Amino acid sequence: MxxxxxxxxxxxxxxxxxxxxxxxxxxxxxxxxxxxxxxxxxxxxxxxxxxxxxxxxxxxxxxxxxxxxxxxxxxxxxxxxxxxxxxxxxxxxxxxxxxxxxxxxxxxxxxxxxxxxxxxxxxxxxxxxxxxxxxxxxxxxxxxxxxxxxxxxxxxxxxxxxxxxxxxxxxxxxxxxxxxxxxxDSPGFIVNRVARHFYVEGLKLLEEGVADVETIDKLMQASGFKMGPFELMDLIGVDTNYSVTTSMFEAFHYDSKFRPSRIQQQKVDAGHHGRKSGKGFYTYE
Incomplete structure (x- = not known):
């Protein structure tokens, strides 16, 4: 074709x-x-x-x-x-x-x-x-x-x-x-493999209580990123992002560096999928 x-x-x-x-x-x-x-x-x-x-x-x-x-x-x-x-x-x-x-x-x-x-x-x-x-x-x-x-x-x-x-x-x-x-052909291909840790490490910081969502996002923006990890997950869809992380975790034989976040799973379970649902890591009108 x-x-x-x-x-x-x-x-x-x-x-x-x-x-x-x-x-x-x-x-x-x-x-x-x-x-x-x-x-x-x-x-x-x-x-x-x-x-x-x-x-x-x-x-x-x-x-x-x-x-x-x-x-x-x-x-x-x-x-x-x-x-x-x-x-x-x-x-x-x-x-x-x-x-x-x-x-x-x-x-x-x-x-x-x-x-x-x-x-x-x-x-x-x-x-x-x-x-x-x-x-x-x-x-x-x-x-x-x-x-x-x-x-x-x-x-x-x-x-x-x-x-x-x-x-x-x-x-x-x-x-x-x-x-x-x-x-x-490789799990995550190019972009998602490189970007996965942008999300995963941000979530680990949140899990460990190092900083809150707003602080982590502001720090990443101050470092040159247009959006922080939590803003971007809300835009993409928290459920979609979690699904990709889970898929890569399995594809890389459960390598801990790709471990999905319990906080993110809770968001998905609660239906807090980001902008499309009106609530994710942030609340939207």
Whole structure:
């Protein structure tokens, strides 16, 4: 599958990442199908995408005509049979069995050359592709939150990924206005492996009572970071961040340096997922 062959892009999962990925694909001129089993999540995604486009207009980066074209390119559905595409990007929970189940179902209703891309933050692509027919078309396409703004995209090749597949995804990322980086298959890839300790060490300081959330964030900002670890976890989603840390902890054979935080787990258990839930390490109106 080459870039010019891609006409329709499917995005599975209409959460924070999925809706952002669908938005930029639609803005780039692709017929885009956003799928989710939850109708309320789909409705919320449509509202959020419209608000994002309106903000683009307010900032002079988008016209009303471009907004209309983007929305016309978008379809919201809960029917997997509509996902007949040349490329499908999965953006669901960080659980291997869920991702494999989705790709198996999609493989059964699409041609053998349909590219199956995962937005996974930490699960090796080789593992995801292991039980999928034609694993050479399975690849990592990891966007960063918020996907419609952040430029970086990691393109990850598993052991079976065909070089042509990775090259096509790299070319697509460029067409979407992103900056693609080619990465080898490893837990956390590049960014999440490097950044994991930004969160984990901040949480350890909090657990040990060295400083409170606000102090740690202010110290990191004073050191040159745009946001501290707790502000950033709230933006990304405390639940999402915890899931990635847990996945990497397991992938690195329970190396203590990747140990998930009990404080973070309590936040997840309480439903304090950050900005999207109105409360995380901070409280939001």
């Amino acid at each position: 080459k870039l010019e062959d891609i006409k329709v892009i499917g995005v599975v999962g209409a959460g924070t990442m999925g809706q952002g990925i669908a938005q930029i694909c639609a803005q780039a001129g692709y017929t885009t199908i956003l799928f989710d089993i939850n109708a309320q999540v789909l409705e919320k995604a449509k509202t959020t995408i419209t608000q994002n486009l309106d903000k683009g207009i307010e900032r002079g980066k988008l016209t009303e005509a471009e907004k209309k074209t983007a929305l016309d390119n978008l379809t919201f559905t809960g029917d997997t049979l509509q996902l007949s595409c040349q490329l499908i990007v999965e953006a669901v929970v960080e659980r291997l069995e869920v991702k494999q189940s989705i790709f198996k179902e999609l493989a059964s209703i699409n041609p053998a050359d349909t590219i199956l891309a995962s937005n996974t933050s930490s699960i090796p692509i080789t593992q995801i592709a292991a039980s999928i027919p034609n694993p050479e078309r399975v690849v990592g396409m990891h966007f960063f939150n918020p996907a419609h703004i952040m430029k970086l995209v990691e393109v990850i090749s598993g052991a079976a990924t065909a070089p042509e597949t990775a090259d096509t995804i790299k070319a697509l990322a460029l067409k979407l206005g992103k900056t693609p980086v080619m990465a080898k």
